[in-house]
Amino acid sequence: MWDFTSPRKVIFGEDALEFLSEKTFKHAFIVTDPVMRKLHLSLVEEQLKAAETKITIFDEILGEPSLQVVEKGAKQLAQAHPDVIIALGGGSVMDSAKGMWPMWASPEDGMDAIEGLNPFAELKLREKTGCILINIPTTSGTGSDVTWGTVLTDKSSDTERKASFGNRELVADITILDPILTKTLPPHLIAGTGLDALSHAVGGYLSTWANDFSDALLLHAFKLLWRNIPVAYQQAKAGEVEYEVREKLHNAATMSGWGFGNSQIILGHALGHTIGAAWKIPHSQCIGASCLYSLMYNRNAVSERIADLARGVGLEDGSNEELTENLIAAFKKLLIELELPVSLQDMGVSKEEYDSNIEAVIDFSLNDSGTLSNPRRVDYEDYVKIYNSFFNGEEIDF
Ligand SMILES: NC(=O)c1ccc[n+]([C@@H]2O[C@H](COP(=O)([O-])OP(=O)(O)OC[C@H]3O[C@@H](n4cnc5c(N)ncnc54)[C@H](O)[C@@H]3O)[C@@H](O)[C@H]2O)c1
Numbered sequence: 001m002w003d004f005t006s007p008r009k010v011i012f013g014e015d016a017l018e019f020l021s022e023k024t025f026k027h028a029f030i031v032t033d034p035v036m037r038k039l040h041l042s043l044v045e046e047q048l049k050a051a052e053t054k055i056t057i058f059d060e061i062l063g064e065p066s067l068q069v070v071e072k073g074a075k076q077l078a079q080a081h082p083d084v085i086i087a088l089g090g091g092s093v094m095d096s097a098k099g100m101w102p103m104w105a106s107p108e109d110g111m112d113a114i115e116g117l118n119p120f121a122e123l124k125l126r127e128k129t130g131c132i133l134i135n136i137p138t139t140s141g142t143g144s145d146v147t148w149g150t151v152l153t154d155k156s157s158d159t160e161r162k163a164s165f166g167n168r169e170l171v172a173d174i175t176i177l178d179p180i181l182t183k184t185l186p187p188h189l190i191a192g193t194g195l196d197a198l199s200h201a202v203g204g205y206l207s208t209w210a211n212d213f214s215d216a217l218l219l220h221a222f223k224l225l226w227r228n229i230p231v232a233y234q235q236a237k238a239g240e241v242e243y244e245v246r247e248k249l250h251n252a253a254t255m256s257g258w259g260f261g262n263s264q265i266i267l268g269h270a271l272g273h274t275i276g277a278a279w280k281i282p283h284s285q286c287i288g289a290s291c292l293y294s295l296m297y298n299r300n301a302v303s304e305r306i307a308d309l310a311r312g313v314g315l316e317d318g319s320n321e322e323l324t325e326n327l328i329a330a331f332k333k334l335l336i337e338l339e340l341p342v343s344l345q346d347m348g349v350s351k352e353e354y355d356s357n358i359e360a361v362i363d364f365s366l367n368d369s370g371t372l373s374n375p376r377r378v379d380y381e382d383y384v385k386i387y388n389s390f391f392n393g394e395e396i397d398f
Pocket residue numbers: 033034035036039062063064065089090091092093095138139141142143144147148149150151181182183184185186189193196257283284
């Protein structure tokens with residue numbers, strides 16, 4: 001038996017934020033970050049005020065959020081006791097809100113309310129808190145607005161550990177995709193967060209848990225992202241990205257999240273999560289290259305599936321193996337065109353930092369859920385070779 005979990009509603013397109021003024025919420029608890037507070041919070045407040053909704057704001061989320069900030073937010077959430085949580089921001093904000101909610105619902109469990117999350121637990125979040133979750137993503141990347149996972153970093157030890165926790169009750173009730181919010185994204189974030197979404201499409205499509213429903217979303221998302229990310233990047237560098245391009249990217253990032261959230265991610269994210277935490281590299285800056293190494297490592301195990309992706313974006317036809325090689329080459333070219341790093345050295349990891357952390361890094365990668373659902377089994381020895389190639393920017397040929 002399998003199930004496919006979705007939000008109740010996806011509100012999208014021009015003026016999507018107006019949905020908030022048509023609802024009668026009593027009290028909204030807005031989770032956001034300092035940048036969003038300055039740039040876009042007023043747009044959301046305006047809609048809520050029109051519906052006479054009381055507003056409380058928690059704006060302390062920083063990039064790659066910690067369990068510790070989530071704990072602080074959960075306390076304020078419990079005090080406010082809203083009937084709607086609104087997460088306004090990128091993946092960091094949405095993941096934080098998804099962490100705060102179970103902590104509020106089960107204060108007696110402390111950190112275990114998050115660390116003990118598993119896909120099968122019955123949390124009764126909505127019954128216990130009388131509240132729902134609305135996500136409003138402001139990056140076109142993580143898909144966290146529709147996934148049931150939250151990625152949080154435990155900053156309590158020396159080698160920071162980033163881990164995913166999940167439960168299907170964390171899937172938002174409603175996600176609002178308003179392209180007005182992504183108008184302010186700078187080129188490097190368009191590139192990096194776009195590559196995150198692209199990596200979700202690749203990972204979700206190649207995962208051992210892929211299914212007919214996730215395939216449908218992921219193939220189309222891959223196509224939209226592949227076509228529109230470079231256009232958006234060049235337009236952003238020249239001034240402003242066209243509305244249609246932003247809309248396609250925003251929709252595609254959510255479709256990617258919807259798909260991979262119901263299949264799984266693979267080696268690329270096991271690498272990305274681990275190096276992000278160990279060497280403090282934002283997810284959006286390391287995930288593109290991580291995906292490239294994952295494609296190289298998996299090329300022989302799933303060339304038929306990689307070839308589907310290549311055909312979908314119109315790469316020259318040939319055998320599955322030829323198409324796989326073409327896609328890998330084009331993926332590397334794309335990273336370079338978007339001025340994204342292609343090796344750990346490019347990301348600023350020194351040989352000393354690499355040598356002193358690599359054992360813990362491999363250990364964390366082995367325990368990441370992306371290792372479990374990778375189509376080719378990955379063991380310790382393989383990780384040693386993969387990381388060595390990744391550090392030096394070399395081909396994976398084993
Ligand atoms: N839960 C999931 O399914 C999932 C999936 C992938 C990634 N993640 C996690 O999400 C986090 C990364 O999220 P992210 O890549 O969206 O970045 P982010 O949320 O960390 O934001 C990055 C920066 O961009 C700014 N920003 C956001 N929207 C903007 C806008 N419209 N205009 C200008 N600036 C804007 C933010 O203020 C921040 O400074 C990581 O912790 C990652 O592990 C979660």
